[in-house]
Amino acid sequence: xxxxxxxxxxxxxxxxxxxxxxxxxxxxxxxxxxxxxxxxxxxxxxxxxxxxxxxxxxxxxxxxxxxxxxxxxxxxxxxxxxxxxxxxxxxxxxxxxxxxxxxxxxxxxxxxxxxxxxxxxxxxxxxxxxxx
Amino acid sequence: xxxxxxxxxxxxxxxxxxxxxxxxxxxxxxxxxxxxxxxxxxxxxxxxxxxxxxxxxxxxxxxxxxxxxxxxxxxxxxxxxxxxxxxxxxxxxxxxxxxxxxxxxxxxxxxxxxxxx
Numbered sequence: 493x494x495x496x497x498x499x500x501x502x503x504x505x506x507x508x509x510x511x512x513x514x515x516x517x518x519x520x521x522x523x524x525x526x527x528x529x530x531x532x533x534x535x536x537x538x539x540x541x542x543x544x545x546x547x548x549x550x551x552x553x554x555x556x557x558x559x560x561x562x563x564x565x566x567x568x569x570x571x572x573x574x575x576x577x578x579x580x581x582x583x584x585x586x587x588x589x590x591x592x593x594x595x596x597x598x599x600x601x602x603x604x605x606x607x608x609x610x611x612x613x614x615x616x617x618x619x620x621x622x623x624x
Numbered sequence: 625x626x627x628x629x630x631x632x633x634x635x636x637x638x639x640x641x642x643x644x645x646x647x648x649x650x651x652x653x654x655x656x657x658x659x660x661x662x663x664x665x666x667x668x669x670x671x672x673x674x675x676x677x678x679x680x681x682x683x684x685x686x687x688x689x690x691x692x693x694x695x696x697x698x699x700x701x702x703x704x705x706x707x708x709x710x711x712x713x714x715x716x717x718x719x720x721x722x723x724x725x726x727x728x729x730x731x732x733x734x735x736x737x738x739x740x741x
Contacts, residue, residue: 498702499701499702499705502702502705502706502709506709537656538656538657538660541652541653541654541656541657542653542657542727544649544653545650545653545654545657545723545727546727548646548649548650548723549720549723549724549727552646552716552717552719552720552723553717553720553724555713555716556712556713556714556715556716556717556719556720557713557717558713559709559710559712559713559716560709560710560713560714560717561713562705562706562709562710562713563706563709563710564706566702
């Protein structure tokens with residue numbers, strides 16, 4: 493009975509991080525598909541597979557980080573519900589801030605790819621005229 | 625039953641499942657990627673991809689099994705959860721870094737090949 497509040501904390505924390513990661517990545521990569529199709533200029537097969545690869549990377553990175561910060565140290569913990577709520581709020585809040593930074597990083601990556609693919613089109617169009 | 629042995633069993637099951645699933649997804653999507661790299665030679669692409677998959681399995685399962693030797697003793701029931709979680713978390717993070725590096729390398733190949741054409 494003495495350790496039961498830490499276990500309650502783990503069983504609240506685990507579903508929260510898994511669901512958060514799931515919903516964020518679902519939203520990001522449902523919309524990322526359109527970006528990818530534009531980056532690869534309509535070649536749908538490679539665009540979808542790149543999107544899937546990025547999705548796997550996103551899941552791995554975030555779930556790995558979330559699992560590795562799960563531990564609640566037992567010798568600082570004095571077995572009250574107040575302490576449990578404070579510890580959980582630190583962990584879940586920190587994780588969701590991290591998730592937000594990752595989301596913007598991925599979005600930045602998509603935008604950069606789109607810009608790059610546009611500039612290569614311009615280079616290709618201009619290339620022969622410069623050499624002639 | 626010893627807590628350590630119980631947690632080794634749970635850890636092994638979860639790790640094998642994650643490694644197998646991620647390898648399968650990367651194999652199927654990577655095939656399209658590599659095929660795009662050299663569209664003339666489909667047989668060679670399959671060959672390269674198979675070698676990559678085998679290397680991935682060897683590295684990961686080897687590391688996952690090796691890291692069991694660095695575990696501390698698991699004292700009580702909630703210790704099972706946090707020990708398993710921190711070890712799986714660190715391995716999955718390494719996996720993620722390797723995965724992103726792979727994507728970057730393939731992308732570099734892809735762009736350099738496009739410039740040659």
